[in-house]
Amino acid sequence: MNSHRRSLIVEAFDHLPSAVLVLDSDLRLLSWNRTARSMFGPASAYMADGGTLDGFLHAMVDYEVIDLRGRAADEWIEKTIAAHVPRNTFDSKLLNGRTLRTHVTASRDGLIAVYNDVTDLYTREELLEASRARTRRMNEIGVALTAEKDLNRLLEMIMLEAKALCRADGGTIYLKREEEPEPVYVEDKRIDRRTGGDRRICDRRRHDACPPEGGKERRSGGNRRSGVDRRHPREHLEFAILVNDTLSIAMGGTSGKEITLPNLMTHDPQTGEPNHKNVASYAALTGDTVNIPDAYDVEGFDFSGTRKFDEMNDYRSQSFLTVPLKDRNDGVIGVLQLINARNADGEVIAFEPSLQDDVESLASQAAVSLDNNLLIEAQRQLFESLMKVMANAIDRKSPYTGGHCTRVPVLTEMLARAACDADDGPLGTFSMDKEQTFALHVAGWLHDIGKVTTPEYVMDKSTKLEAIHDRIVEVETRFAAAKRDAEIDFLRAVAEPGADTGALEADFRDNIAELDDDLMFLQRANIGGEFMADDKKDRVHVIAAKTWRDAGGRPTPLLSEEEVHNLCIERGTLTGEERKVITDHMEITIEMLEQLPFPKALKRVPEFAGGHHEKMDGTGYPRGLTREQMSVPARIMAIADIFEALTAADRPYKEPKTLSESIRIMTIMKKDGHIDPELFDLFIESGVYKDYGKQFLKPEQIDEVDEDAVLGRKDP
Structure with missing residues (x-):
């Protein structure tokens, strides 16, 4: 290799972005590049020909380049030297916060150690992991919020999770509600503010809907053309949950503590103008999030109430994050407000934009769960209202059983709670x-x-002869006609020559007295009662055989066969046929309820409702079920229905029973196998019958009951 190429290689090696150390087989330094000298600072002074990796690492420790993380220097040096083997990669932390990654490869005569600053990679990984953690947490929160069915627990969960995201000191959740406008009365009409319609209200059933006595009719004031929508619903924000860690405040939610603070009106009650001065109502009206670093230094919002609160409680409300809760239609259903975000040291800071994004994401998930919860609750309320409307419609059908469908569920639930509270037995x-x-x-x-x-006419049959009207009046008319016939016969007989006037008059008076006595007997028999003896039935038949003359002068029986049949009813006022009509209501009840598509949780409603006329010995109706075939709730309702019927003061055929009389009758029913003995004993021991009596019975019905005798603790 010529010198020029060698020079180029050395130059390239020196300018590599990575720090490189070339070591021989004894881990002596043979070469290093410029990047290595700059990366290791003062420790690079030990990079010299003949220097060792051990000496270089000692310099890294001595000049406080490396972060030992609590380990001894010799231990770290020994492990680091041991890590310098071919194909090994390891990371080291520096005291300046950077992270160094070392990659070792084999060379012809030793090792090459390449060092890279991977701090940014770690930072990105940490950010990515933090993002993943937030995503996992948001998913966990979303699942938890979706699974929660109780509104109070849901609200509390939303608040606690939102506070935890930004270490907020406190917060509030408001729910958006709509107020029913105060009724306006004009000429005995109630005006609906929203529709402008009116409805007559002063009828015999709704006297309470009329304007208050002594009050004046009130007309809606103001100019119709003022541009203000009179039909705008009066919306407000209702405090649902309020917490503050510093002040140890926890109200609403599952705390059981009622929030007594006044509602926040979203519009001025007088002008209808939107309330943009309050930050919570502003968020509700605009649907925008409001992030305020310092409530004492902000324009456009009125925090005077906050200042007063702080003064009263020696507190400082500073940072506010107010987030609207929107449903799937982008409508605001509530507001989440957090106050005083804190850093890791507990110092109050402003809500960071990244945390605002997280809270908004949480608020979005929370709003969906909250909306679902509110929709379910609204459907439940609608269902319950319809249910009560139907029950009240049945009660209104008959003025004699007007409160039955209202009282039975109350008593049923009272006894059910007592059964749930029983610890033994x-x-x-x-x-x-x-x-x-x-x-x-x-x-x-x-x-x-x-x-x-x-x-x-069957439900309201208060006397034996009642149909559309009480036919005893027709019977009384016939008796009057019979007395007229007797008088005519008497007068004709007296007019005959040689008539014995005295004897005829005595017979006439006896006849009239007998008719009067027969009529009084029939009037008493018509009322009905607990029992009618056979001799009285026989007398009805004897009376029925007597006649009167109709308009054509034809002899006609005083009573028809149908009237005799009714007057001979042994108990109450219903004939067997009419009683069958009454008892058929149970079959119809079961049939109607089984046709309803009840959800799984309510599938047993037909069974619970359809068994209150069954008896434990199987002689009840409509299905003749025995105790073993009936659930406890069904048996509970049977006791409630009987006790309500015995004590009811609105039955046409009997006087209301006292507590002692009712319990005596039910004790006999227990012995006869008609009602559940264990539930009846609980009914007495728990005092449910007394609690019900205090709530629904007349004072004269409430008397002492010998519970020991009823429960068999002593002879009655």
């Missing part, structure tokens, strides 16, 4: 989760939905 292992509890709640409200098909 037969029900010690019984429990119901949230979904099962809601299924029982639904079943309680819909347990008599089949009555929607029951004719009103």
Whole structure:
């Protein structure tokens, strides 16, 4: 190789971007390039002919070039020398924060060590790993948010994760709500602010909807052409969760502490102008994120309330990050607000743009989960409202059972809670989760939905002869006609020559007295009761055989066969046929409920609702189920339905029972195998019957119950 080429090679070697050391087989330095001298600073002074790798490494330690990371110098030097073997690559940290990568290859007479600064590569890897970690964390948060079904826990999770992202000291989540406008009354009409429509409100069922007594009608003021939309909904931001670590504040969410702060109005209630002064309402109205480094040094927003809060609590609200929560239609459903971001040392700093991006990403995922949760809750509320509307419609069908469909679910849930709270005994292992509890709640409200098909005259039959009206009036008319006939016969007989007036008059008065007594008997029999004896039935038939003369003068029985059939009803006021119509409501209830596409969590609603007339011995209806064939919730509802019926004060055929009378009857039903004995005992021991009585019974119905006798602890 000529000298020119050799010179070019040496020049190229000297200008390589990598530091290169050439070592012989004894690890003595043979050569090095300019980059090596500049890379290793003062330690490069030990690069000389005859110098050793060991001496060079000692210089690296002595001049504090290398970061030993807590290791002894000799240990590091020994391991580094050992690492200088062909095809080996290793990294070393320098005290200036840089990272050096060493790659060793074999040469003809020894080794070549190539050193490269890979700090930027490490930095990029760290950033990439941090990005991956954030992505993994965001995915984990997204999965967790999606899986959470409870609104309060969801809100708390959103807040805690958002705070953790930027080490925020506190934060608030607002939910956007819509207020029902205050009603406006004009000439007995309630004006709907949104539609401009009106509806008559002063009817016999809605007296409470009229303007307050002594109040004045109020007309909507202002100029119609002012440009203000009177129908704009009155929206506000409602505090859903509020936390602050420094002040140890945790309200809303699962804390159980109610937030008493006033709502934030998004529009001025008087003018309808948007409220852009408050940063949270601004974000809700515009859909824009607002990042404020210092609330005390910002224009355009009113933080006077924040300053007052700080003064009262010896606090300093500084940095604010306010992010709107948007649904899938880009509509704002809430606002997430974080305050006082902190660095690793706990110092309050502004929210960094990169962290703002992360919070916005979290807010986007949170909004989707929150929107889903709110939609599910809205559907649940709609379903529950429809359910209660149907139950109330059934109750309104009959003024005599007006509260039955409302009271039974309450009592059912009271007894179910007592069963879940039982720690020992037969029900010690019984429990119901949230979904099962809601299924029982639904079943309680819909347990008599089949009555929607029951004719009103049967449901409302308060007397034996009642149909569209009480036909006892027709019977009374016939008796009046019979008395008229008796009087006519008497007067004709007296007019006959030689008539015994005294005897005729005595017979006439006896006849009238008998008719009056028969009518009084029928009037009493018409009312119905717990039992009608056979001799009374026989008397009805005797009375029915008596006659009166119709308009054509033809003798006609005082009672028709259908009236005799009704008046001879043994219990209550319903005939067997009418009772069948009533009992058929259970079959219809089950049929109607089984046609509804209930979700999995509510699949057992038809079973729960359809078993409240079954008996433990299998003699109930509609399916004759036994205790073993019925679930505990179905048996609970059976007890609730019976107790409500016994104590109800709105039944047409009986007076309301007292607590003691009702419990006595149910004790007999327990012995006869009609109701579940374990649940009935719990009904007594837990005091559920007393709690229900305090809430729904009249004072005169509430009396003492000998619980020990009922539970068999002593002779009754």
